[in-house]
Amino acid sequence: MSVLAAASPEDLATAYDRLGTPPAYEMVRQPETGLVMVRGRMGGTGSPFNLGEVTVTRCVVRLESGEAGSSYCLGRHKQKALQAAVIDALWQRADDRERIETEVVAPLAEIRTKADEDLKAETAATKVDFFTMVRGDN
Amino acid sequence: MYVAVKGGEKAIRNAHQLLTKRRRGDTGVPALTLDQIAEQLAISVARVMGEGSLYDEQLAALAIKQARGDLIEAAFLIRAYRTTLPRFGYSQPIDTGKMLVERRISATYKDLPGGQLLGPTFDYSHRLLDFALAAEADGEIEAPVRRTPIDEPMPRVTDLLDDEGLMEADPVSAEDAPVGDLTREPLSFPADRDLRLQNLARGDEGFLLSLAYSSQRGYGRTHPFTGEIRYGAVEVEFFAEELGFAVSLGTIKVTECQMVNQFQGTAKSSPKFTRGYGLVFGQVERKAMAMSMVDRALRWEELGEEQVAPVQDTEFVMSHSDNIQATGFVEHLKLPHYVDFQAELELVRRMRGEWFAAREAEEKASRNQKEAAE
Structure with missing residues (x-):
């Protein structure tokens, strides 16, 4: 679920389309946008406090075969929440799990890893290498 | 006595229509897209998200466009919008120690584990206008230099001195202890540090900056060092009741500032370094720093210090930090009296x-x- 939540709506839609005809499902909970209050910790590790809210969209679906899938994603992308819930439901179905892993989860995880690696490499280039000036009075 | 007077509907309607035209400006100039605002005015967007107290880049970009770049008006629009949405609950506290760091500096330790990473910063620039940006097209942007990152942990600087007892430890409350929420109950005094931090996190950057500055100039005794500033993405997790486990919602970007202050000790407490904490949405470093200094100043009572300056006055600071309330009261003077x-x-x-x-x-x-x- 965390890979699906982290994916961009466009990337998730592409992965969803790769699965071909969507399975039959019923909507248990329509995609709904609401707020989650994000908490931080005093000093980073101390008691919690409320920092501010984020928009979150969630959705629950049930496949004809009975598996329920749900999603929680930052933002207000209803289609993304719906597609993530359907993918989550398919993942619960033993027959589909491997297909979901290879065709959806792995490619999306790879996109994320690549983006993270790019960011780390660009950031690493801004690391300060200190050197000490030689004193001239000896 | 209040006397009901009607009138002005037509003038108001026409004024709003005129505003729509003026907002758009010269139609010969292309209209701004929300993506342009979110991508290229990222720090304005972050400020609106912070002071609007709602993290959503597209909404903040829309608010900035609608408010013609008036960031307080934009934050006001965001605050009004958030009241239309249901609250699902509270997140698990974010772990800034696991941040995907884009910038991390310390003014107290040169050689700290993980190193000093400057990241995208205005610091060290000469503040000279770059007329190349004024040209029609930006042209090709040079790809940033890359370097193989060393995957070493990046402990918070404040955890480094902790071993010696030189650094004050973070206050820890019971896991199920209630956490104050200003959006649920009105402000009352005395206010504990959880409420103070929430208030400061959504407070006006300019107000906090001036207060922090006043504390440096002698109105209140602080001798701050920037222990650490870090900026980057952190995961937000939410405990979904119906699932029975915490799910990751995705990542948000935050700036964290750990300000370290020398403390001479009192009868109650030994000399050590005490800390002020700043945490804000987006790359809003100036505010994170100011917030940490004001947080430290407001802790005078718990540390047994004297109250001598406005920055230490909890009621004064918290009652005037919110620019939506402030602008509401100041600007209401324009209405008919x-x-x-x-x-x-x-x-x-x-x-x-x-x-x-x-x-x-x-x-x-x-x-x-x-x-x-x-």
Whole structure:
């Protein structure tokens, strides 16, 4: 679920389309946008406090075969929440799990890893290498 | 007495229509897209998300566009919007120790584990206008230099000194202890640090900056060092009741500032370094720093210090930090006060009449006295 939540709506839609005809499902909970209050910790590790809210969209679906899938994603992308819930439901179905892993989860995880690696490499280039000036009075 | 007066509907309607036209400006110039605002005015977007207290880049970009770049008006629009959405609950506290760091510096340790990563910063720039940006097209952007990152942990600087007891430890409350929420209960005093931090996190950057500056200039005793500033993405996790486990919602970007202050100790507490904490949405470093300094100043009572300056006055700081409330009260003065003013006018007229009458009587009395003496 965390890979699906982290994916961009466009990337998730592409992965969803790769699965071909969507399975039959019923909507248990329509995609709904609401707020989650994000908490931080005093000093980073101390008691919690409320920092501010984020928009979150969630959705629950049930496949004809009975598996329920749900999603929680930052933002207000209803289609993304719906597609993530359907993918989550398919993942619960033993027959589909491997297909979901290879065709959806792995490619999306790879996109994320690549983006993270790019960011780390660009950031690493801004690391300060200190050197000490030689004193001239000896 | 309030007297109902009607009128102005047509003028208001026309004024709003005119605003729509002026907002758009010259139609020969392409309209801004929300993506342009979110991508290229990222720090304005972050400020609106922070002071609007809602992290959603597209909404903040829309608010900035609608408010013609007035960031306080934009934050106001965001605050109004958030009231239309249901609250699902509270997240698990974010772990800034696991941040995907884009910038991390310390002014107290040169060689700290993980190193000093400057990231995208205005620091060390000469503040010279770059006229190349004024040209029609930006042209090709040079790809940033890359370097193989060393995957070493990046402990918070404040955890480094902790071993020696030189650094004050973070206060830890029971896991199920209630956490104050200003969006649920109105502000009351005294206010604990959880409420203070929430208030500061959504407070006005300019107000916090001035307060922090005042504490440096001698209004309040602080000797701050920037222990650490880090900026980057952190995961937000939410415990979904119906699933029975915490799910990751995705990542948000935050700036964290750990300000370290020398503390001489009191009868209650040994000399050590104490800390102020700043945490804000987006790359808003100036505010994170100011917040950490104000947080530290407001802790005077718990540390047994003297209260000598405005920055230490919890009620003063918290009651005036919110720019939405502030602008509401200041700007309401533009609304019709015709009846109020009419009453004041009568009052001032009467007072003037009495004043002149009294002065005349006084002059007459002193004239009579003078004549009698002669």
